[in-house]
Amino acid sequence: MITDSPRFEPFSPDPHAVISESGEWIAPFDLDLDDDTLRGMYRNLVLARLIDERLVRLQRLGKTSFVAPGAGHEGAQVGIAHAIEIGRDWLYPYYRDTGLVAAIGWPLEKLFGQMLATRADPARGRQMPAHPGSRALNVFTVASPIASHVPPAVGTALSQKIAGKGDVTVCTFGDGATSEGDWHAGVNFAGAQGAPIVFACENNRYAISVDLNHQTGSGGIAAKAHAYGMPGYLVDGMDVLACYYVMREVVANAREGLGPALVEMAVYRYGPHSSADDDSRYRPAEEVAAWRLRDPIARLRRFLERRSLWGDEAEEGLRSEIAGELDEAVAAAEAAGPQDVDTLFEDVFAELPAHLERQRERYRLARRAAGEDG
Amino acid sequence: MITDSPRFEPFSPDPHAVISESGEWIAPFDLDLDDDTLRGMYRNLVLARLIDERLVRLQRLGKTSFVAPGAGHEGAQVGIAHAIEIGRDWLYPYYRDTGLVAAIGWPLEKLFGQMLATRADPARGRQMPAHPGSRALNVFTVASPIASHVPPAVGTALSQKIAGKGDVTVCTFGDGATSEGDWHAGVNFAGAQGAPIVFACENNRYAISVDLNHQTGSGGIAAKAHAYGMPGYLVDGMDVLACYYVMREVVANAREGLGPALVEMAVYRYGPHSSADDDSRYRPAEEVAAWRLRDPIARLRRFLERRSLWGDEAEEGLRSEIAGELDEAVAAAEAAGPQDVDTLFEDVFAELPAHLERQRERYRLARRAAGEDG
Amino acid sequence: MAVQTFVQTVARTLMQEMRRDDRVVVLGQDVGKRGGVFLATEGLFDAFGPDRVIDTPLSEAAIIGAAIGMAVHGLRPVAEVQFSDYVFPGFDQLVSQAAKLRYRSGGSFHAPMVVRMPAGGGVKGGHHHSQNPETHFVHTPGLQVVYPSTPRDAQGTLRTAMRGEDPVVFLEPKRLYRAVKEEVSDDPDATLPVGKGVLRREGDDVVLISYGASMAETVQAAAALAQQGIEADVIDLRWLLPWDEELVLERVARVGRVVLVSEAPRTANLVSEVAATIAEEILDMLEAPPVRVTGFDTPYPYAQDRAYLPGVNRILYAVQQVLEY
Amino acid sequence: MAVQTFVQTVARTLMQEMRRDDRVVVLGQDVGKRGGVFLATEGLFDAFGPDRVIDTPLSEAAIIGAAIGMAVHGLRPVAEVQFSDYVFPGFDQLVSQAAKLRYRSGGSFHAPMVVRMPAGGGVKGGHHHSQNPETHFVHTPGLQVVYPSTPRDAQGTLRTAMRGEDPVVFLEPKRLYRAVKEEVSDDPDATLPVGKGVLRREGDDVVLISYGASMAETVQAAAALAQQGIEADVIDLRWLLPWDEELVLERVARVGRVVLVSEAPRTANLVSEVAATIAEEILDMLEAPPVRVTGFDTPYPYAQDRAYLPGVNRILYAVQQVLEY
């Protein structure tokens, strides 16, 4: 049962967890989620993992140029997705959050359209893969410069505060992002104004090859909340329910006007930083293997199995169902076809200014002169 | 007596002080400074105050274009000056630190030369008043963009660490500076690397008109050290001896390889932000009056008087001595004469490149054509 | 018609627009109680309170970045950067976020916002209170850039900027803040078109092109020339991106001689672009080389504050060169 | 003579200079154990350890700023910004501190340092991994700027930059990192002079001017022209600030026709400056307008990665215009 009083301590030395590695409920409060919700969370975890695997395959086939694998982050991402009001609250995710945008229901055709930069991409193929965004779902389109979305996220939260309707913003990022000046600038402004925003760090202890101890002297991320006068929570990011419950609490607090919070979710990325990376250069295989044993999907499955909510059959059904959805989505995204060359001149401003019109025209002439299409 | 064990607790709720408002020694350790040193500190406090007053007068006379009054900050600045090894350690001060550079013995003729932008300025009149710097004394020339000196200060400290000679860097700034991204970037890097640097904040609770609660949600500055894994100390900045002792301790720690620290000195600026400001627009006169009662000069004087180290006669002598020095320094600075116009093209690069030579030449021709000198 | 200085016009236009549209918010350092260090936001805090006139922490990234997120969410923020020299800690927010948002999101999001900043030298501020950073903005696709030189133009362009759908960098010539008073329009909807410059004076002997603070010296130079019987066409670009290619090419083609004035550093200055465009488009109409009079390629010096500027004498010298060619 | 790719040359030149001068340190994101995301610092960490090859936090302001403070204190830092698109969070350190330090301190302090950054498009990176920010640097007095296009030039200019006394922004054309191998010098002191460009090819019909990544297409265009019997002079500017005005004016005056190529956005591009200078200095020698072929004034698109670039066809089209004029 949810109460108004905080259930989680900020600045705890150990990460908050609500289910054990073996799948037991270990929280000092009662589970208040119905079975369908729990199965829905599980589905989202598996969906995220399978999208990830599909993307890696598409990249190897040369169909997409870049992948930022999310495997190992699903617990954090799905926990966040279930803690917000979709379509009401705002999300400012980062490039590794494919599992998050899938979990809030961003249509898979668009998701793969973005990855393949076809006409199925609502962003018209303008950005690299792994840069989702949705006006309809209030998902601010991901940008590559690390932490550059943090001050804008705070602006949206300030706007929500002014509007006074109790809407909140959730802004996610990695551990490395916390070193950027823009991260500090944004989080500090939120603290000074008591903006309704939750900063959620998916701390996988590496920024590409740079480990956490080269990133900061603070040991962890939650402690940084002290600098801004807000509570900082450390959560076991491999425990999707812990992520969900902590997020639910801080989102509720922000909604009620109690101000921002920083949540550190201890996760791990199983794969390389991206399809362009070779992580064996900087981290031991044993470390990866040890974290894989703590898999968030396996953990929730154990929890569900203990409650007889899941089994091999359900698992098989789910996986083939999702695989079918992915097949369809990829096919639809591909079928949408490539972006038109001339769209490259659009959306710079609300209206096409004369100088861009001239540049477009001249480019057409040059193409024509060279016997190219157009 | 100095011991190796820390004498001051980091993150104390109340500011550290070693002498009371009425001038009593209240520290739990023995004073270990000789009388001359104490009188020297007092002299530096008065020197700082009198320079300040002189500058305000020069500005009103139209002899300088800008003043950033330091009155109320002298305790912090003189405390810092006495805690470092001058000429060995490095200082990265900010524009309000006139009292600091005077206290480490920067020649007054140069100081006023900088203020008046005459040839007595080692920086050749290139910057606004209140931007001191000295190669000989390892004082990195002040720049106007707030906090932009913090990452360079960390670089110097890293270089000192690599050199391994136990030299340290002290970097000062105001409370407002802590909101800048560059401040965070620098302090975080220092924390990650354990660089031998002390960050000293002269917290006067205002950044021009913006008060501390609009600046940050953290209530104070020392707590921000948590974010970087370094100790943060809160000190009564109106107690010069407390500033000195805390600085001495953290400088010694940095020298020994124990890493960086953040020191918050609670001060107040009696005057407006600068000669261009009108502080009555944003703060009550009573607040200013209340802080003036806590004056660091009066406080040390009471302490000295209790020990019979000071009296009216000494005070009069000191003030007229300093006044004479200031007269001389101002006169010498003025006598040095204005900067030559053509120096405007120098010091962009080590050597004058062809394009600047052409620009200089063309400018000479234009001046000649207009019947101007040159 | 009210007679106002430049800075008063900024404050009053902000006041009017905030009354007209409650989505407008103002944010920046000292814009609240203090009314801005130049008083460009004077009176707003008392009129609209802390929700709509926000004193921010000392971080340009926070100011510009928050403005983006506000604009995305439906507000119409006007951010102030205290001096244009201090835009650089917030430059990434302008370049990586504001400028590219509409493009990179395929139009899903856009940021209708204005970033105001006092610019230019001649105020004894040294290089960190005197720079003219417009090149950095005009070279960043996705930003509109305005740099008016008179109260009337400030009124019209600021309104246009605030009512537009794109991020606009609005530069204000601080040394002209209080230099002149002029009548401004009483029409609460008086706007000026995007991308249009204006002829300040007409003449057949030479075209002078400038914008922002340097317009003052350019107009003075034209007056001095008139005394010698030389009639100059004077173009105030006013909007720097898009800039008024049509007006420039038309006038320069007619006259055949042109001097371009800007107080930003010379290399890759906006007037380099204008000169290059003139050479590319109407080479055959030129009777003399397009000569540029600019700030020097040095940081802005304190002691030689005025010497750095393209003053009247340097403009006249260039005109003489162009006429004698 | 060793045959090396561009990126190998960078790594090996760094290695040689670090051996030669123990004041040289390298810092940046992933430059240590990882050897850089492009392997431009491969081997350095093993050879020199964590004191001289420093993996930094994810902050370009920390990287560039710390390099300044190290340089001031006597080291010779080479900082890496992982992509030139990510220089903007550290841009203030470059503009406000590095560029102005010698000037503002009257020569009391200076910062001999190099900031390396892979730049340019054609790698399917979208606008945040493809930009060419050189205009921002050449417009900032106090910075030297280099953008070589071949392994040999990279070797010589990087050494010159590292041994110089000024802050240098060193741009590396990432799409050419592994595109060609060429022989580089074995002379451990092989340097190239500051501010000097180079003629890649000689011809009398038209001068092509470019630099950095676009040199590849420019040289290809020249080859295609040669097949049609048109002989192009090809200038690789290589040093962008100071740029080689002497070489450019001499060759363009001789030929009278010029096409300028740069993949940065068009408005206020470095080639705008070059074109404006040509028009200002040698107008009468021109037989056709100086035509610029540049990146478009849009953010860099992902889907039309190659279309954005000034490719061979666009260069040929411009040459045809200039020749038919």
Ligand SMILES: Cc1ncc(C[n+]2csc(CCOP(=O)(O)OP(=O)(O)O)c2C)c(N)n1
């Ligand atoms: C401003 C900026 N600098 C550098 C990069 C290059 N880069 C991309 S991802 C990354 C590491 C990010 O690490 P972290 O924030 O921990 O997120 P993770 O990838 O581990 O989820 C870096 C350095 C960038 N995208 N933006």
Ligand SMILES: Cc1ncc(C[n+]2csc(CCOP(=O)(O)OP(=O)(O)O)c2C)c(N)n1
């Ligand atoms: C990057 C930057 N932004 C804005 C300014 C304008 N400015 C000068 S001083 C100041 C306030 C600084 O306050 P604080 O750091 O508390 O120092 P104090 O003046 O109180 O000693 C501001 C906003 C600046 N110099 N640099």
Ligand SMILES: [Mg+2]
């Ligand atoms: Mg990480």
Ligand SMILES: [Mg+2]
């Ligand atoms: Mg202050």
